Amino acid sequence: xxxxxxxxxxxxxxxxxxxxxxxxxxxxxxVVVMGGGPIGIATAVDLGQQGIPVxxxxxxxxxxxxxxxxxxxxRCLEIADxxxxxxxxxxxxxxxxxxxxxxxxxxVFDFNLLPEEGHEFPAFINMQQPYFESFMIExxxxxxxxxxxxxxxxxxxxDNVVVKDDHVVIEVMxxxxxxxxxxxxxxxxxxxxxxxRTMLGYDFTGKVFQDSFLIADIKMKNDNFPTERWxxxxxxxxxxxxxxxxxxxxxxxxxxxxxxxxxDRKEEMKEENIRRRLDAFLGDDVEYEMVWSSIYTFxxxxxxxxxxxxxxxxxxxxxxxxxxxxxGANSGMQDVDNLGWKLGMVINGQAPESLLDSYxxxxxxxxxxxxxxxxxxxxxxxxxxxxxxxxxxxxxELSEHYEFARPLVNSGRLSVPCVYDGSSLNSADALxxxxxxxxxxxxxxxAPLADGFLLxxxxxxxxxxxxxxxxxxxxxxxxxxANVLSLNSSDDKTGALAARYLGEAKSAVYLxxxxxxxxxxxxAYDENLFRAALKRATGKE
Amino acid sequence: xxxxxxxxxxxxxxxxYEELINAHDGLSKADSDAYNARLLxxxxxxxxxxxxxxAAINAAKRxx
Ligand SMILES: Cc1cc2nc3c(=O)[nH]c(=O)nc-3n(C[C@H](O)[C@H](O)[C@H](O)COP(=O)(O)OP(=O)(O)OC[C@H]3O[C@@H](n4cnc5c(N)ncnc54)[C@H](O)[C@@H]3O)c2cc1C
Numbered sequence: 001x002x003x004x005x006x007x008x009x010x011x012x013x014x015x016x017x018x019x020x021x022x023x024x025x026x027x028x029x030x031v032v033v034m035g036g037g038p039i040g041i042a043t044a045v046d047l048g049q050q051g052i053p054v055x056x057x058x059x060x061x062x063x064x065x066x067x068x069x070x071x072x073x074x075r076c077l078e079i080a081d082x083x084x085x086x087x088x089x090x091x092x093x094x095x096x097x098x099x100x101x102x103x104x105x106x107x108v109f110d111f112n113l114l115p116e117e118g119h120e121f122p123a124f125i126n127m128q129q130p131y132f133e134s135f136m137i138e139x140x141x142x143x144x145x146x147x148x149x150x151x152x153x154x155x156x157x158x159d160n161v162v163v164k165d166d167h168v169v170i171e172v173m174x175x176x177x178x179x180x181x182x183x184x185x186x187x188x189x190x191x192x193x194x195x196x197r198t199m200l201g202y203d204f205t206g207k208v209f210q211d212s213f214l215i216a217d218i219k220m221k222n223d224n225f226p227t228e229r230w231x232x233x234x235x236x237x238x239x240x241x242x243x244x245x246x247x248x249x250x251x252x253x254x255x256x257x258x259x260x261x262x263x264d265r266k267e268e269m270k271e272e273n274i275r276r277r278l279d280a281f282l283g284d285d286v287e288y289e290m291v292w293s294s295i296y297t298f299x300x301x302x303x304x305x306x307x308x309x310x311x312x313x314x315x316x317x318x319x320x321x322x323x324x325x326x327x328g329a330n331s332g333m334q335d336v337d338n339l340g341w342k343l344g345m346v347i348n349g350q351a352p353e354s355l356l357d358s359y360x361x362x363x364x365x366x367x368x369x370x371x372x373x374x375x376x377x378x379x380x381x382x383x384x385x386x387x388x389x390x391x392x393x394x395x396x397e398l399s400e401h402y403e404f405a406r407p408l409v410n411s412g413r414l415s416v417p418c419v420y421d422g423s424s425l426n427s428a429d430a431l432x433x434x435x436x437x438x439x440x441x442x443x444x445x446x447a448p449l450a451d452g453f454l455l456x457x458x459x460x461x462x463x464x465x466x467x468x469x470x471x472x473x474x475x476x477x478x479x480x481x482a483n484v485l486s487l488n489s490s491d492d493k494t495g496a497l498a499a500r501y502l503g504e505a506k507s508a509v510y511l512x513x514x515x516x517x518x519x520x521x522x523x524a525y526d527e528n529l530f531r532a533a534l535k536r537a538t539g540k541e
Numbered sequence: 542x543x544x545x546x547x548x549x550x551x552x553x554x555x556x557x558y559e560e561l562i563n564a565h566d567g568l569s570k571a572d573s574d575a576y577n578a579r580l581l582x583x584x585x586x587x588x589x590x591x592x593x594x595x596a597a598i599n600a601a602k603r604x605x
């Protein structure tokens with residue numbers, strides 16, 4: 001039988017029998033993606049935009065009900081924009097900048113994220129995950145209509161995978177029974193409890209936090225709760241050891257209660273009990289409707305390696321973080337950003353297979369950084385020893401009166417993309433006086449130009465960005481072309497480009513990867529050196 | 542680079558010590574512990590230098 005494991009919010013890709021199911025010998029595809037969550041769909045869009053045929057197999061027929069992620073960070077939106085899906089997200093999402101921190105009865109301080117000027121996308125938006133997913137899927141359909149070779153097959157559950165030397169054999173279950181597929185490459189984007197990991201026997205290790213969180217999304221019209229992030233430590237309403245209140249679109253608020261480890265899940269999930277906590281928190285006279293609720297325990301875990309021959313893992317299947325700091329979907333999108341162009345070049349014969357090992361090393365580096373950050377937040381929010389509790393409360397008390405303690409308050413560090421320092425794809429930094437934030441390995445920060453923003457101009461291929469410097473029209477090395485984007489001071493009315501890319505240098509030439517990370521930079525164009533950098537950035541050295 | 546000072550560095554040590562003890566007068570054990578934690582954080586912030594702080598965190602550990 002074929003039952004859903006969760007309720008759908010939107011049924012977007014109903015099961016349809018495919019010709020592959022009637023073939024006597026299994027059909028071979030270049031890329032199969034297992035899992036149609038946000039990460040699997042983004043992978044399909046990335047590859048589809050490159051013209052690489054991709055088949056997504058998902059065991060459901062659309063987007064699940066539960067909201068889960070609500071905070072989407074700037075880098076995630078920039079990546080989604082490269083995929084052509086960010087505009088509706090920004091339109092739908094709510095932007096927030098003010099956060100307030102409370103301890104027991106009172107507010108201890110507030111902060112303004114004060115996002116840096118001169119970026120097309122806000123530092124963060126809040127939006128229910130089903131919206132994020134459905135905008136991605138709609139984009140995939142749009143590309144399909146334009147001829148992109150993307151297939152999404154609903155109610156196609158992967159039941160078994162056998163890894164051969166240069167391909168994988170995939171057993172798929174459908175409402176019409178099983179069939180077999182083959183793929184040169186298989187992307188495991190099947191979520192935190194990844195059946196693929198289990199099928200292939202790979203470990204997922206790390207730390208489980210001994211605490212549970214009751215998450216309730218409620219709908220209310222209430223001006224007392226503005227578009228801000230409010231976080232209570234040890235709230236005196238007593239319905240949780242910490243509580244988070246965060247605004248989403250459609251008058252929905254996320255309330256997140258930390259409720260301890262030894263709990264009776266079934267009791268806690270009863271609507272009357274959830275309402276009791278909510279009423280104690282909001283006050284008896286506040287009217288609201290319950291939209292969705294769930295109980296979570298959090299863990300920080302990852303696979304040791306994200307690549308196993310022709311199988312590549314991405315998103316929650318590869319790494320899981322506690323949600324403090326919103327690093328789950330945000331970092332999964334960075335996986336896709338990193339993997340898409342590399343896999344594309346390998347499939348097109350433009351780069352050696354070993355380029356994919358840099359996906360593993362760069363994204364393991366990213367996962368470690370995310371796990372470190374979210375572990376620290378979790379330890380601050382749920383202190384595990386008496387002394388760590390004492391120190392945590394001392395930080396909170398001091399932060400009410402003294403500014404110095406405020407940066408130590410950690411209710412989640414907001415997700416920022418990681419810098420691939422030390423990556424084998426980087427060339428040594430040769431821009432004297434260049435800003436640290438754009439060193440080789442760093443993601444390019446956006447900047448306003450005379451006619452729009454910088455990042456969309458970088459697009460999704462290799463680019464040579466020349467600022468106040470001579471450069472040819474393009475550079476082609478061994479089948480890979482870097483287009484040149486030439487800018488000078490007249491394009492930079494605000495000075496942001498110079499501040500972010502020149503620093504103390506008078507001019508600069510940057511080699512920028514398709515995922516908009518810097519590969520190399522120096523003061524002037526030098527053909528041989530940039531040829532070498534392009535080779536290095538594509539794993540040919 | 543500055544080094545962690547582990548030789549006498551407070552003029553009027555007895556006086557300082559008395560003031561420190563007196564600050565705990567009349568506090569319950571819990572309040573006293575909380576006081577110590579706040580004091581520690583204030584001092585650490587004043588020092589600021591990460592290497593010195595690490596050296597101090599180490600120096601305070603019991604020698605085997
Ligand atoms: C309470 C909570 C709050 C969160 N808040 C945030 C936040 O604010 N910001 C943020 O960035 N992240 C957040 N996250 C994390 C975010 O939800 C996940 O990181 C994200 O959903 C991961 O996407 P994914 O595509 O890797 O996996 P999933 O979304 O889990 O998708 C996996 C897909 O694979 C399918 N699948 C599974 N098994 C099979 C099979 N055998 N065959 C075929 N298909 C299969 C599933 O049905 C599913 O569609 C939060 C998570 C939780 C729990």
